Amino acid sequence: MSDIKDIIKDENLVYKKTKVLTDNVMHYCPGCSHGVVHKLVAEVIEEMGIQEKTIGISPVGCSVLAYNYLDIDWQEAAHGRAPALATAVNRLHPEKYVFTYQGDGDLASIGTAEIMHACNRGENIVVIFINNAIYGMTGGQMAPTTLEGMKTATSPYGRDIKLNGHPLIITELIAQLPGTSYVTRQAVHTPAAVRKCKKAIRKAFENIGQKKGTSFVEVVSTCNSGWKLSPVKSNEWMVENMFPVYKPGDLKDE
C-alpha cells in the first residue's frame, strides 16, 4: 500500500482550497448554505485577483463571524446596518470592492430601510443576501421571509398570513429600484447550482469594476438546524417549498 505522502504531490492535485479561505474550522452547522457561499465569494475574490482590494461588511446573524473565514478586510455592522457602512466605505474607497453579506433577518427585517436606500442610491457595491426564511443565529424564529404555514420557534403552528403578513419578496422590490443593475436569485443545493451561483457572484463583483451601481445576489438557503431537517431533506424542502415563492433566476441584468 502506498503511503499518503506518496499521494500528496502536485501532479495528483485535483482540488485546492482557495487561499482567501482561512484554515479555521467553520462554526456553521453541517449542511448550512453559509459555508458554501463563503467559499464561492472567496474563490471569486481569488480568481479576480482582488484579495487586497476587497472589503466585506459583515452582518449580525450566523455570519457575524465571517471574518474568521475570509482573509480580507472586514468591518462589522450593527444588526441591519451593513448597507449604510458599505456606503461610507465605498464612497471613501471607490476603487475598492466593497460588499455586504447579510441574512434575511438582517436585510429584510430590521435592516429594510438601509438596504432599500443603498440600492436606490445605486451604491457601487455587491450585496450577498442569504435567505433561509428564518432567524438562524437566535434559534430559528419567524422572519418576514418565513413561508406561509412554516413552523418556527415563534410560529410553532405555522405562519399565519392573516396575522403575520406574506413572505417578504424583497429581491423583487429591489429589482424595481433604478440604482440596481444586476439582481439575481440563486441557490447552492446541487453542484450545478453552485457553479451557477459562483458565476452570478463573479458577475456582481465584476460590475463593481465597471461602476454599474448595486449588484444584488440572493442565495435561497437552508437552515437545517432551524428547520429541524437533515441537510439532504433541507435541500429537498427548499426546492419544493422555497423555490415556488423565491423563484431562482435573474430578475435584472443591465
Place this chain on the structure above:
Amino acid sequence: MSKKREFISGDEAVAIGVKLSRPHVIAAYPITPQTITVERLSEMVERGELNAEYMHVESEHSAISAAMGASAVGARTFTASSSQGLLYMTEGLHYASGGRFPVVMMNANRSVALPWSIYGDQRDSLSLLDSGWIQVYVEDAQEALDMMIQAFRIAEHPDVLTPMMVNLDGFILTHTYEIVEIPEQSQVDAFLPPFQTPNKMCFNNPKNMGFSSQPNDNTEFKYQQNLAVLNAVKVLEQADTDFATMFGRKYNGMVDEYQSADAEVLLVTLGSVTGTVRDVVDEMRAEGHKVGVIKIRYMRPFPEEQLQSLTAKAKAIGVLEKDISFGYEGTVYTNVNSALAKVGNTVPKLNFVGGLGGRDISKADIRNMFLKLQRVAAGEAYKTVDFFNLNVETNE
C-alpha cells in the same frame, strides 16, 4: 393544597409570570438570551392558553412602538429584549415613559457591542437609567416570575403610570434551571386586577395621545414624570407586602440585605451575583470576619434612604457591578456614592468593576474584595475604581 412547582429556566419563568398576568398584547423581536421567553409566549398564544395578540414585528424599534400603541388603547402590554435590541428601543423607551404608558418589559442583561458579545453584563440597562423606566433587578428565576406579576401592578398604578423593566442576568439567570413555584391563576387575578387607565383612547371621551410641548410647559411634564417614578416607591413596597401575604414570598422592596447589621465591611450588589456573595459571607462569617451584603433591587426609583441607613455602621463599602461608565466609574457606584454623600458618609468606598461580557465572578474574587475592604478600613491606600481579575498588565 400542594403547591405547583416546575423545573424551568429564568426565561421560562418570565414567560409563565407574563402569562399569569393576562397581557392583551405581546410585541417583541428575538434576541439572545431573551428568545426563550418570546418563544414560550408565542407558543402559549398559538395553543390558545393565553388570550393575547402576539405581534411579530420587524425590529425592537417597532416592538416598543407597537407596545405603546397597544397601551394607548388600554391594553396590558409586554415586550422583551436585551442588549443591542434594548438600545435600539431607546427612542421608544422615552416615548413610552413620557407618554405614561405602563408597558412591562423583560430585559435579559447582556453586554453591548463593540466588541460584539452575547454574554452577560449590566451595561445595557444601566446606560438607560435616565429613560424614565422603573428598573428592578432580580436574583433568581422565582423572583423573575414573581416580579413580572408585580411589575404590571406597579407600572399600572394610577399614581405611577410608568413603564417598568425587569432585568435578569443573561445566561446566568435566563438559561439556568431552577425549581420554581407557579402561583395559582386565581390568586394572581386577585393580586393583579385588570388594567384600568385614564390614559387611553376612548370613543366616549376622544383625546389626542401624543403631543408636542413648548418651553412653557415641558419642564412641568418632566416634573410630573419624576414624581410618578418617586410615587412608585410606596406602590412597589405595598406590592411587595401584598405579594408576601398572598404568595408567601417577600423580596423586601427596594433593597435586600444579608448580615449587614453588624458588618464592618459591606458589598453592595445588583442581580444574580448576590447569591455567590451570600455564600462568601457565610464562609467568612464562620471564620470570624464581620462582612455583609446589601442587594439593590431597584435602580429607579433609587433606594437612597435605605442605603443611607443600612451602611451607616460600615467602615468600608464596596460596590460590585458589571458595568463601567467609561472615563469615570460604574453607574451603580455613582448612584450609591451620591446617596451616601448626602448624609456625610465619608468611609472609603470602592468600586469593583468586572464580570464584563460574561466573565465569571468567583467566590475567590469576592473574598478578595472583602479582604481588600478590610485592609482599606484599617487604613490601606486605595484606588476608587478597581477592575478586578484583569488579564492585562497595567502600570497603574
